[in-house]
Amino acid sequence: MTTATEQDVIDLLLAQHNQIKTMFAEVAAARGERRRELFNDLVRLLAVHEAAEEQVVHPAARSKAGDEVVEARLHEEDEAKHALSDLYDLGVDHPEFDTRLAALEKAVVDHATHEEQEEFLRLRQETSPERLRRMAGAVRAAEAITC
């Protein structure tokens, strides 16, 4: 178990990816008011996570993984934001909600896998442990502001 001060940015983001995956499953399994609350929590978590990656992680990944990789991730995040916003407008009680939630989940999980394989690995290989820990602090600060 690592404490918040020791945790580096990759550990922090991997934990958030796992949390996002768990929350998709929880929203899919829930019904009624509980589903609405959980979906709102998922919307918030995705918004703060992606905003922090855009501020802290993708800029640092440009020099390690290349502009093309980062642009592809930004494009996926943009598409997910639109899909999430459409789903929010649709509402949890809509008959199409489940199908569209499942499609969004697949897109978000694929996006997270691309980040882990194409950005996080390179960042960890080519960035000092101290800098990776400082970046975790920057992600936490960005997320506190976005909340």
Ligand SMILES: [Fe+2]
């Ligand atoms: Fe992302």
Ligand SMILES: [Fe+2]
């Ligand atoms: Fe991510």
